[in-house]
Amino acid sequence: MPPKHYRPAGKKKEGNAAKYITRTKAIKYLQVSLRVFRKLCILKGIFPRVPKKKFEGNHKTYYSMKDINFLLHEPLLEKLRQIRAHEKKVKKAKARKNKDLAERLLNRMPCYKLDTLIFERYPTFIDAIRDLDDCLTMVHLFASLPAVEGERIQVNRIHKCRRLSHEWQAYICRTHSLRKTFISVKGVYYQAEVQGQKITWLTPHALQQVLTQDVDFNIMLTFLEFYEALLGFVNFKLYHSINVKYPPILDSRLEALAAELYALFRYVATGSARKPVESQTSGLIEEKKDTEEKMDPSVDESELRLAQLQHQLPSNEPGTLMQLLEDSNTNNDDDDEDPDTKECRTLFKSLKFFLSREVPREALLFIIPAFGGVVSWEGEGGPFKETDEDIAYQIVDRPTQGHKFLSRHYVQPQWVFDCVNARIILPTDAYLVGMVPPPHLSPFVDDEAEGYVPEYGETIKRLQTAAQKNVMPLPDLGNQDIADPQSLLAQGIIDRTQANEAAEERQKLLLLEKQYHDELKKEMSGTTYSSSLSNKNSENTGSDEMQHQDEDMVPVSTEKDDEDNRAKLYMSRKKKGLFEAMEISNQRKKSKVELLKERKRKAESSKTG
Amino acid sequence: MAEEKHDESLSDEAEWSDDGVSSENEKVEESDSSEDEVAPRNTVGDIPLVEWHKDEEHIGYDIKGKKLKKQPRKDKLASFLEGADDPKNWRKIYDEYNDEEVELTRDDIRLIQRLISGRTPHAEVNPYEDYVDWFEYEDKGHPLSNAPEPKRRFVPSKWEAKKVAALVRKIRAGLIKAPDEPKEEEANYYLLWGDDTNSAENKKRINYIPAPKLKLPGHEESYNPSVEYIPTEEEINSYQLMYEEDRPKFIPRRYLSLRSVPAYDKSVKEMFDRCLDQYLCPRTRKKRINIDPESLKPKLPSRKDLRPYPTTCYLEYLGHAGPVNCISVDPSGQWLASGSTDGTTRMWEIETGRCLKVWEIGEAARQISWNPVADRPILAVVLEYDVLLLNSGMGDIDIQTKTKELLHVSEPGATEDAAVSWMQHEKHDGIRIKHFKAVSSIEWHSKGDYFTTVVPTFKRDSRAVLVHQLSKKNSDKPFRKLPGIPVTAVFHPSKKIFFVATKRFVQVYDLSKGQRIKKLETGVREISSISVHPGGDNLIVGSKEGKMCWFDLDLSTRPYKTLKAHSKDITRVTFHRTYPLFASASDDCTAYVFHSTVYSDLNQNPLIVPLEILRGHKAEHGRGVLDCKYHPRQPWLFTAGADSTIKLYCH
Missing domain, CATH: 4.10.220 (Light-harvesting Protein)
Structure with missing residues (x-):
């Protein structure tokens, strides 16, 4: 009697056993250690599958055989083997106290690049963008971690993460593609829209992070290795798309002041100005920069920057070029921008912000310029001083504010976040210094779908509608106009909000019409019903005393129940x-x-x- | 110190000088070892003296070979006394080898003490003295080795030349590179996605499933959520009682300002978990249905179009004192007969609810059935072992005489194996048919002459199903053996076909040929009742698990439709004779009314629509509605309940 799953020699495996392989067998098949296998899986993006039938038991991990063959033909596998062999050589040299050799060997460690892998995993740029959530969250997390020697978190690694994250933020800020922000207990969530894809990431609060013992940093670092490369290439592509050289060269002075983000903004702004003929999108930051230069001409920093500009820009007169840009850009911008971006770009337009010392600077330095505002901060390197008369809002987070300028509002940081989410400038009464601010609501929740709208959410909605009505006069358009707001939009007669209103009105009309039709139908069906009933009654031959029962005698409460049960x-x-x-x-x-x-x-x- | 020592030794000397030779020798020779001081007298060496010289006069020989005499033995007492007198006695040691007594000097004792305490024997010896190099190097003029310098010290090394040549060869071949400068950490990024127009689609991995994105944060994750998102103390405490996996991972908290928000302690851990999920979790595509649940409901025809059907309770027939087991409506539709466990059988006028007649039988009626022919007002009542055929007393005198004639048994007859015996029932003026075992069901043939009773006995018993002829007062066993224990049996309304329900199957027999035509597989566990559509091509089966099966006999032997309407046993299913209605009664105190149109077109499936749920009966001892019957002409339904009432539902 052969065993239950007997397969004669020479006969190929079939079905699930041929399509899938368990992890242990895969490791044996690839002739690697578990560590290397894990690394390969992470870098190549290979994950376990669920076979229809788990032929080797329920508790095992199954990989697709195709995936494993995909790994088998990966040049990286060979490279990792070489590295392993090389490490052995170094170890041997060290054991023999041959320091020279060991050093020489260490300098010549084989290294691999991940560009082909990235291209393989994300054949189009959109694919890469779509998968960027985890990448950004991880890079931002590592940017805020302390360097720990024991866990192999090195300083340069952290600096690299920091730089990459700032580069990303600079791009988002420059293109005004930030859409939503949310301060949670876990950190600050941002949502941006790049090439039509919504990307959400989380940055931890700018505080000393807690490192726990139950985390294997080897795995995290392998992921980080891939993410760093991915984000680098993505940034390159994005910077390329706005005609900025990548990697950016930063102002060393600002960098030293830990204001890399600001330095980056300036770089991006100047960088995109380098090709004035092609780039028609850079208007705002030029403007801002220009005002900055007017603001503090005394500081030698601007001279330093000018020197840098000379170094970077093509030699023909930079200043005039910028002027040209400013003039040409103001109306060109609107053509290729979607209304969302425009709305975001103009939210804080021509408003100046000043951040107090205790405010989380990085988050606000990112958000305010992304929505068109100009921002400075307390401390060195800020583009303008606290005493500037034009400052409209000062962001403070302290129980009381000592000296107050009458010309500006003193608000808590939450105000900025709420404004951004509501896309209007909210009244500052509830956010003043020392007050408990109103509840901070998540912009990611669809309140209607959830079935519950918090009180403050309703307040914001009311303010939004009020703002819209303030901006434009009520449209008293004829029916013909309402009928097709899209065409009107194309003509540029009414703008988006108006179009929305018109659409709403049209919907209301439709609804009324529908109701009317329904009632008509009901009526029609009613007549047929009654006639049919009378017909039936005439057919009946039996005693008729009991047939005068009213049809609506059935109690209403159980009727619905019964209807359900029946169905x-x-x-x-x-x-x-x-x-x-x-x-x-x-x-x-x-x-x-x-x-x-x-x-x-x-x-x-x-x-x- | 040295001086003091010297003094001591001097004093020692002064003390010991009169004693004898040993101190003198010591002084002269200045040697360390005590053996050297005095040569032992005896020369025999290291032999066991005591044993070998035990019986001898001598103890050995001196250096000249003369015997050394043993000293005379001392008297013990004398020696003790001598020892007691002598204060230096404690210093004396008996030397066995030389056979003499030795007195230890003070130096000896000191030496012994030093040895015991682990020091050098002599106090003047310094064990840690500085090393003095005794060799004089100066003016010696020659090395230790006087060999001449070899030639190899002056000729370039051949081996080294070889090694260098090899290195040069390797460097030229490019095998050895000059040591690089420490590499600068510069990842050279380039435009990886040049233009997406190239055939990137071909390279796409076929079955790649992207990892699901993280859930976006809700209002409750805010640092400053609304009041309603913060759980109360009791709620937080109640989380402790939950299972680990049900417990909320995140408990909302409110911070009054942004500056008071602490670092989130689980951020690294959560990122790590996400990493683990990404490379360890199996991924599958799951279809999530996002539809309105209402759309799942089937489109049923409107109930209004299917009228009339019974909807409301119109009349109650009160009078029974126990659960009403069975009811039956007479073919004219005027009278209702009911049997109860209180031992009575009653007849009611349907339209008024008046009880016309009461038969005090004294035994619970299990089944009751009117003869379907209008001019035979006969009631068949099933008691435990008996079937009573009673004259209801309705109709004119003509009919009455005919009936009385029919219900007269001239001589009591019985079948040959005594399964059944016919006899006259005196009290109520009818026929009593006594069965050999308890009868479970009775059913009249549509012509009104034949009726069948079912006696659930055991498998393959030919007496289980009996067919009785009223006119001839005769009983017959149509089946030699039956496959299973029968539950109930029904006649086909028009053809010579007979249905017998066993526990799980319905057997269909052709009575003219006497053979089985079909076996219907119900798929239920236990059949409780069956009913045949008046057309004869459809059948419904009710089961004790609450399921009802509709069989289309032309279509298949499996149910066309199975309806799970009731939560408890179905006690009775019944068709209406003229209206397209059927009903089921159950122990869960409800009765369902269904619409069922059977089309004459064979290609069209019958239309079954649940119409109404009739409630009103109360449960008693776990029983609900025990029987239901339709009015023969009106769309009315009678239900008999365990709460000893009968209800009439009208449209």
Whole structure:
């Protein structure tokens, strides 16, 4: 009696056993150690699969055989073997106390590049952009970690992460593609839109990070290695798209002052100005920079920058070129920009911000320019001083503010974040110094879908609609105009918000029409019903005393129940299961909302009582 | 110190000078070892003296070969006394080898003490003295080795030349490179995605599944969430009672200003978990259905179009004192008969609810059935072992005489194996048919002459299903053996076909040929009742698990539709005779009314629509509705409940 899964010699495996391989067998097949296998998997982006039948047991990890063959033909595999052999040589030389040889060998460690891997994993740029969430979060996290020798987190690694993250932020800021921000307990979330893809990342709060023991940094560092390369190439492509040289050369003075982000902004701004004929998009930062230069001509820093400009720019008169740009750009911008970007670009336009010492500088330095504002900070290197008369808002986060300029608002940092999420400039009354700010709401939640809108969310919505009405007069357009707002938009007669309103109105009309049709239908069906009933009645031969029963005598409450039951009775078992599961999840959602409402009610009652 | 020592030794000398030779020798020779001082008298060497010279006069020989005499033995007492007198006695040691007594000097004792304490024997010896190099190097004029310098010291090394040549060869071949400067950490990035127009599509990995994105944060993750997102103390405490995996990972907290927000302690850990998920978690594509649950509901025809059907309770027939087991409506539609466990069988007028007649049988009626022919007002009542055929007393005198004639048994008859015996029932003026075992069901043939009773006995018993003829007072066993224990049996309304339901199957027999035509597989665990559509091509089966099966006999032997309507046993399913309606009654106190149109076109499936759920009966001892029957002409439904009421539902 052959065993149950007997396969005669020479016969190939079939089915799942041929398509999948367990991890242990894959390691044996590739002739590598588990560590190398893990590294390969991370770099190549290979993950376990779920076979239809787990032929070697439920507790094992299965890889697709195709994936493993993909690894088998990877040149990196050979390279990793070489590295391993080389490491052995170094070790041997050290053991023989042959320091020279060891040093020489160490200098000549084989190295590999990840560009082909990246191209393989992301054949188009859009693919890379789509997968950037984790990459950005990881790079931003490492940028804020302390260097730990024992965990192999080296200083230069952290600096590299810092630089990459700043480069990314500079690009986002330059193109005004930041859309949403959110301060959570975990850190600050940002959402940007690059090439139509929404990218969300998390930056930790700028505080000393906690390193826990239950983390294997080898794995994290392997991921980081890939992410660094990926982000580098992505940044290159992005900078290339706005005609800026990459990698950027930064102002060493600003760098020393830990204001790399600002230095980068300036670099990007000047960089894109280098090709004035092609780049028609750079208007704002030039403007800003120009004002900056007017602002503090006394500081020698600007001279330093000018020297740099001379060094970077083509030799023909930079100043005049910039002027030219400014003139030409103001109306050119609108053509190729989508309305979202325009809205973001103009939110803080012509507003000056000043950050106090205690405010998280990096986040605000990123956000405010991304929405068109001009920002400076307390301390060295800021483009303008606190005493500047034009400052409209000073961001402070302290219990009391000693000396106050009457010409400006003193607001808490949350105000900036809320403004950005609401896309309007909110009144500052609730955000003044020393006050407890109103609740900070997540912009990532679809309140309607969730079924519960927090109170402050409603307030913001009201403010938004009010702002829209303020901006433009109410349209008293004829029906014909309302009928096709899209064409009007194309003509440029009304702008987006107006179009929205028109669309809403049209929808309302549609709704009314539909209701009318429904009622008509009901009426029609009613007549048919009554006639059919009378027909039936005439057919009946039996005693008729009991037939005067009213049809609407059935109690209303059970009717709905019965209707449900009736329908359920007729469903197939599969559909019934699905239906019940859906009902359960809906119920759960509803109960969650109920809980929120209950808590709200209790809080209010305790406040009043 | 040295002087003092000297003094001591002097004093020693003064003390010991009169004693004898040893101190003199010591002084003269200045040697360390005590053996050297005095040569031992005895020369025999290291032999066991005590044993070998035990019996001899001598103890050995001196240097000249003369015997050394043993000294005379001392008297013990005398020696003790001598020792007691002599204060220096403690210094004396008996030397066995030389056979003499030696007195230790003070130096000897000191030496012994030093040895015991682990020091050098002599105090003047310094064990850590400075090394003095004794060799004089100066003016010697020649090395230790006087050999001449070899030639190789003056000729260039051949081996080295070889080695250098080899290195040069390697350098020229490019095998050895000049040591590089420490590499600058410069990743040379370039435009990796030049233009996306090239055939990047071909390179796409076919079955690559991108990792799912992280969930976006909700309001509750804010550093300053609204009040309603913050759980109360009790709620937080209640999280402790939850299972680990159900427990919320994140508990919202409120900070009053941005500066008071601390660093998040789990940020590295969460990133690490995400990394693990990315390379360790198996990925599959899952289809998530995002539809409105209402769209899953089937489109049923409107109930209004399917009227009339029974909807509301119109009348209640009260009078029974126990659960009403069974009801039956007479073919004219005027009278209702009911049997109960209280031992009575009653007849009611349907339209008024008046109880016309009560038969005190004294035994619980299990089944009751009117004869389907209008001019035979006969009631068949099933008791435990008996079937009673009663005259209901309805109809004119003509009919009554005919009925009385019919219900008269001239001589009690019985079948040959005593399965059944016919006899007259005196009290109620009817026929009593006694069975050999308890009867479970009774069913009239549509012509009104034949009826069948089912006696659930055991497998393959020919007496399980009996067919009785009223006119001849005769009983017959149509089956020699039955596959299983029968539950109920029904006649086909028009053809000579007979349905017998066993526990899980329905057997269809052709009575004219006497053979089985079909076996319907219900798929239920236990059949409780069956009913045949008046057309005869469809059949419904109710089961004890609450399922109902609709069979299309032309279509298949498997159910066309299975409906799970009830949560408890179905007690009765029944078709309406004229309207396209059927109903089911169950122990969960409900009765369902269904619409069922059977089309004459064979290609069209029957239309089954659940119409109404009738409630109203109360549960008693776990039983609900025990029986349901339709009115023969009106769309009315009668239900008999365990709460000893009968209800009439009208449209």
